[in-house]
Amino acid sequence: MQSTSIKKIYSNIDSIISGEKTRKSIKENIGNTLKDLIFYMPYKIVSAYYCNAWNDLENKKKVLIKVRVNKHYFGFPRSNIPYRISVIFDNKTINLVFFSKYTGYLKSIYKEGEDITISGTLATYGKKFQILHPTVVDLNTINPETNTINTLFYRQKGGLKSSIIHKSILKTLPLIPEIEEWHSRFKERYPLMPSWKEALNNIHLGNDNNILEDSSIHLLRLAYDEILANQLSLEIIRNSINKEKSNNYNKDSKNIISKFINCLEFNLTIDQRKNVEEIIKDLNFDNKMLRLLHGDVGSGKTIVALISALHVINSGYQVAFLAPTEILAIQHYNFVKKKFKQLNINVFLLTASIDNKKQIINKIKSDEKNLVIGTHALLQKNIIFKNLSYVIIDEQHRFGVNQRISIRNKGKKVDMLLMSATPIPRTMLLANLGDISVSTVKQKPFNTKINTILKSDRNIKKVISFIKEKIKYGKVFWICPYIDSSTQENNSSSIEERYKILKSSFDEVGYLHGKLPIEEKNQVLKQFKDGKIKLLISTVVIEVGIDIPDANIIIIDHADRFGLAQTHQLRGRVGRGENNGTCILLYKEPLSETAKERLIVIKNSYDGFELSEKDLIMRGGGEILGKNQYGYEDFIFFDISIHQDLLKMATLEATDILNNDPNLASDRGKKLIDLLYLFEKNKAIDFISAG
Ligand code: ADP
Ligand code: MG
DSSP, rough: HHHHHHHHSSBSSTOOOOOOOHHHHHHHHHHHBBBHHHTOOOEEEEEEEEEHHHHHTTTTEEEEEEEEEEEEOBBBBGBBEEEEEEEEEETTTEEEEEEEEEETTTTHSSSTTTTEEEEEEEEEEEEEEEEOOOEOOGGSSSSSTEEEEEEEOOOOBBBOOHHHHHHHHHHGGOOOOOOOOSSSHHHOOOOOOOEOHHHHHHHHHHOOOOSSSTTOOOHHHHHHHHHHHHHHHHHHHHHHHHBBBBBOOOOOOOHHHHHHHTTTSOOOOHHHHHHHHHHHHHSHHHHHHHEEEEEEEOOOOOHHHHHHHHHHHHHHEEEEEESSSSHHHHHHHHHHHHOOOOOOOEEEEOTTOOOTTHHHHHHOOOOOSSSEEEEGGGGSTTOOSSSEEEEEEEGGGGGGHHHHHHHHHHSOOOOEEEEESSSSOOHHHHHHHSSSSEEEOOOOOOOEEEEEEEEEEGHHHHHHHHHHHTTTTTTTEEEEEBBSSOOSGGGGGBBBHHHHHHHTOOOSEEEEOOOSOOOHHHHHHHHHHHEEEEESEEEEGGGTTTTOTTTTEEEEEEESSSEEEEEEEEHSSSSSSSSSSEEEEEEEESSHHHHHHHHHHHHOOOOOHHHHHHHHHOOOOSSSSSSSOOOOOOOOOTTTOHHHHHHHHHHHHHHHHHHHHTTSSSSHHHHHHHHHHHTHHHHHHHHHHHH
């Protein structure tokens, strides 16, 4: 049950935000409830210092000064001449400059001959001083201790200005109830810990210049709230899954598995065999399985998962294999269909755009022993399984917790294997999946090398002639960060632009991106596989698992825009056959220090485990596309690259809490349920009440 405090926090903002336009925009862009507003964090705080004379202004960019208004000069927006007001400060003139269209109101605020206090950034324009778009300040709001006024900045959204967002948040603050304290361990470590309400109040009031620093106790508290709620919910779900009984797979599957292995074109690696054994052992265990299978790109995880599926199907059950894209689902389907047919096992493919959907849906409902490969389309309500017992999720991070739970609920006593395309660093694993069982594939089947080369895009002509030579012997990927140039300040980074240039140098060029219709995507991929296209320009849609063994060169355009782990994943598209691969990282100058460092790290390492650990630490710094590449939990306060110690502490505390009070029924438990509600961990709460 939610406490009254939580209900209050989730109340609607209608009666609080009065302006209809602002209210509508806040609802669309930030959220409907008090909680959405107070959880919207400022990203920056700027202090303006009150100055009496020019001498005080030295070195201060942002100033706070009392000026006398002198004269207004009308602007001509069409000719780009701004509205100006000259003011006098300590006997010198400063021009206040306004580029806005609507300047009518300025006369009534800046009254000629009167004093007014303003803040803004002092700059020089020619020989004159000016302040662009100053803010009028109420002198009473100056902090007397520091002589400053702080301004908080919130990310603008859908035309909502930072100042409007801040004003709206300030209106909600007095309505926020205090909630009974749930922390104990954190308080022992940080005796000066503010209460939940104090922390939020102090952040949004912004009186303290250091409130947004990493070391701010206010932020730390909220980060701990968030990560504790997260770890608690993961632990609750895990406990409940591990307690439940699973189905029995007692039919011996040795024969069918070796038949399958015999029809492969290769032998399994030792590591693959080890992982198969480990997973089957866990499947045979009395209780349900929840396990992660991860390993480096190209380590052959798919086969491992498929063999474990065979074990389950052999005992007469259905297995669902979920893939994040149609391309990938089709690739898995094509690989396994014939091989399973020889073993008398049906394989069905279900994606949004297959032709015979009705028929397939019926088969899934009536045929009891098969493998169903599909995309998100499998999650829909009308898909009913005859006797689903095992779910495998490839690229698990592309599916949310709720989606994972909803596919599980399509069967009885379902076991689960989550797969990840790249190795997941330990801390990331803890924060996103909790303390779950893990199988790791370390060894790769091929000993091929990938030579990684850094090139400035000023040398693009050389790169093109290099490819011209090499393309006689194999195929080439060319990866761009964007599809079209319309959204980018930087034109050359789009497929559109590169296609224009490369078309004139090569005959057999094609392109691929996520927005193409699926038939076209498949067509292009097929042409690439068949060799009708030899140079494929693509966005990161090919990042995920695409397997074209005779493509051996990859160019990553604007390589500085991708994260480490993602670049590694992209690079893993080549060198998959017998031959060594080449990866050219094309970058645009000038390159920031962090970007340079990142490219050198990737050039020098081909170990996905090492790279994903580094990626975690090196986040930020010019990384645009890489940010969400793990697609993991979106935290508001908690930041995995700086709060690793909080994560450890929360994981331990969550385990202790649940050991002592599994249903959170004690007094403290009830307070922790409030905490779970606060961070929308409702799913976990359902598990408690169900158990
Ligand atoms: P990932 O682990 O990145 O998902 P895949 O499962 O897609 O890797 O396997 C990569 C490629 O290696 C595929 O073409 C697959 O058929 C092949 N492969 C898998 N295992 C072996 C092996 N033991 N020997 C040779 N090739 C293998
Ligand atoms: Mg894969």
